[in-house]
Amino acid sequence: MEKLLMTPGPTNIPNDVFNKMSLNIHHRTDEFDEIYKNVNIKLKRLFGCKNDLALLLSSGTGGLEASVVNLFSKGDKLLVLNCGVFGKRFADIARIYGVDVHEKIVEWGKGVIEDELRQELEKEKYKAVYATYSETSTGVKNDIKKLGQVVKNYDSLFIVDIVSALGCVEFNADEFSVDAAIAGSQKGLMCPPGLSIISLSDSAWDAIYNSTIPKFYFDLKKYKDLNMPYTPGTSLILGLDESLNIIEHNGIDNIIKRHKRHSDIVKYGCKLMGLKEFPDSRFNSEILTALYVPEGLSAKEIIKEMSKQGIVIAGGQGKLKGKIIRIGHMGYVKDEYIIKTMKGLGTSLNTIGYKNDTDNIVKQIENMLEAQK
C-alpha cells in the first residue's frame, strides 16, 4: 500500500511529476536541451539568483561535498554553524578534505542569532561561513536573511544548506547574500531523491577557480553554462521541470503561506494533544514539527502505529534517536493530508495508552483549515 509521507523528506510526489518522469527523453537531443534550459530559468527564479545553477546527479550530501571540494583549498578557514546532524555533516566533510574547520556548536533545538555569529567573525577571519537554513534533525530554522547581513560585512563566503527549505520558506540567494546554496530534489521540490542543485554567486565562482582540492565527478567548473559533462538524471530533471511548473502555477508566495498555515495548525493540534515541541520556539521551523516523545511511550511504537494507518513519520536522528518524533509538512501537502495525519497521530497515541480527545482536536483542525483557506 502506498503511504502518506509526512516525513522530513523524501516527501509526497504529485502524479503529474511521476508522469513527466516517465517520458524517456535522451539527454543529447535538442528536445532535452530545451527542457534543461527552461528548468534552469525556473530554478533561477526560485533560488533568486542571477547565475545559472549546477545540477548534480547525487543526493543532497553529494551537493554538500561538491560545495566543499570546489570552494576550498587545504588549510582554508571555515566557520560551521552546527545546529544538528546536517551542520555536523558539513564540518565532517570539510575536515576530511583538510579544511581548517571551526565549529560553533549550538545546543540542539536552538539556532544561531546574529550577535553570536558577529562575535565569531570578530575573533577570526574565515574564508567561508556555513549555516543550515532548516535543520531537519532538530526542527530548527535559522534566519538566513539576518545571518547573511552579518556575513557580508566580513568578506567571507556564505554557504547555506537549503535542502529542506527551498520551495517551503522564503529564500532569495542574491538578496540574502548567499554565495552557495545547496538544495535537493526530494523535499520542497516534490521529486524523488537524486538531484542536488547548487546556486553560485560570482564570488563563489572566483573561489571555485582558485580551489586546489582534487575532484572529478563533482567538479563544478564542468557544469558551468548548463554543461552536462556526464549522463545527467534525465528522468529526475523531467520530473523537476513539472514540479517547477506546479510551483510557478501556484505561486511561491502562496506555497510559503500554505507551509506556515499547515505548520501552525499541526503545532496547535499537537499542543491540544498535550505534546511538547522540541525546538526553542524562537527557531521553530515551518517545514516540520519535532515533538518530545511523552514519558513512558516509545517513538518506535508511535511510528509503527501511524504506519499501520498508512502514514509515515520519522523518529529522531543521532542523539535524539528515541527521544523525539518528527512530522514533516513540506512540499506536496494538501489540507486533507494534515487532517489524516493529526487523526492518525491522535488515535495512535490513544492506542498505545496516551489518552487524548482526538475527535474534538481533529474537528478544531478542520475548522481552522477551512477558516484560513
Next chain:
Amino acid sequence: MEKLLMTPGPTNIPNDVFNKMSLNIHHRTDEFDEIYKNVNIKLKRLFGCKNDLALLLSSGTGGLEASVVNLFSKGDKLLVLNCGVFGKRFADIARIYGVDVHEKIVEWGKGVIEDELRQELEKEKYKAVYATYSETSTGVKNDIKKLGQVVKNYDSLFIVDIVSALGCVEFNADEFSVDAAIAGSQKGLMCPPGLSIISLSDSAWDAIYNSTIPKFYFDLKKYKDLNMPYTPGTSLILGLDESLNIIEHNGIDNIIKRHKRHSDIVKYGCKLMGLKEFPDSRFNSEILTALYVPEGLSAKEIIKEMSKQGIVIAGGQGKLKGKIIRIGHMGYVKDEYIIKTMKGLGTSLNTIGYKNDTDNIVKQIENMLEAQK
C-alpha cells in the same frame, strides 16, 4: 513525441519500470528495507558475485570515481587499458587523485589481447589493472574473461567498467576474477540514469580498508552490508527492482542471446546498405553498431533525419565526432525496434542522397528476425 532510444544509453525503459518508480516508498521503512535486500540478492545473481553490492546515487562516472578513491592511495601504480573515452576517463580520474597511472593506449577500434596485457604486467608490478568491458565510444568489446585469467597471475586487482555490458553480454565477476565491476542503471538494466552499482571482491575490500585518499559521499565503507548512509535513490531503486524481475523472468541467457541476434542482424543490414563498421571485427561489441559515416555525408544530418522519424541514435565522441554514427541495441529492445531502426536508417540515408534498397534490406531483416526467433 516520445522517441525510440537506439543509443549507447540511456536506453528504452519498460512501462512496468516507470510504474514501479512511481510508488513513493520512504527509505526508512521495513517495506523499503525488504525491497533493498531483494534488489541486492538479484544483483548478486546478475553480477555473479558472492559479496553484497554497493549502490550509489550517481551516474556511472561517479561509480568510476568511487572505485578510484576507495581502492587506491596516492602513488599506487595503476595500469589503464585505454581503448576509448571511458578508458581515458578512468585514467584522468585516477591521475587527479595522485595515482601513478600507466596508460596502455590502444588504437581506437581495437581491444586488448591477453599477450599485450601479459607483456605490460611482466614489465611492471601494478596494484590494479583497469579495463572497459564494452567501450561504447568505439563499439569495442574486450574479452574480460580472458584478461581476468591473465591479471589473476600477477597479484593485481582487476577493475572493470561494465556500465554498458551488464545485462547484455556474459558476465560473472567472481568467475572472471574481477575485483571491482562498475555498472550503471541506464543501459542493460533498463532504468533511467542515476544509480551506479559496484561489486567488490574480498581483495577489493582489503584495498578499501587500506586506501588513504579522502572521500565522503563515495566512501564505500559506509555502504557496506546494505547500509544506506545518505538518502538513497528510492524511485530508481524501485525501478531497478522491477527491471531485475524482468531480467530474471526472461532469463539472462536468453537476453544475452537476444543481444547477439539483434547485433548480428543490425550489422548484416548495415553491410547490405554498404556501410562500413568502425571497430576491428575481432573486438566488435554486441551492444552497439558503430559505423563510418559514408563519404560526403554528415553524421549530424543522418542523426537529424532519424530523429524526424522518432528514432534517436548517437554520433561519435571525442576524436570520432562527425566521423561515426552509433546505433545502440542494448537493454529493452524488441524485434520491432530493430525493424523500425533499420527502416529509419535506410530511408534517412536515401533522403540525404545515399541510395540503398531499404525495402528489400528491411524485408531480409524481418525474415532473419523471424527465422531466428
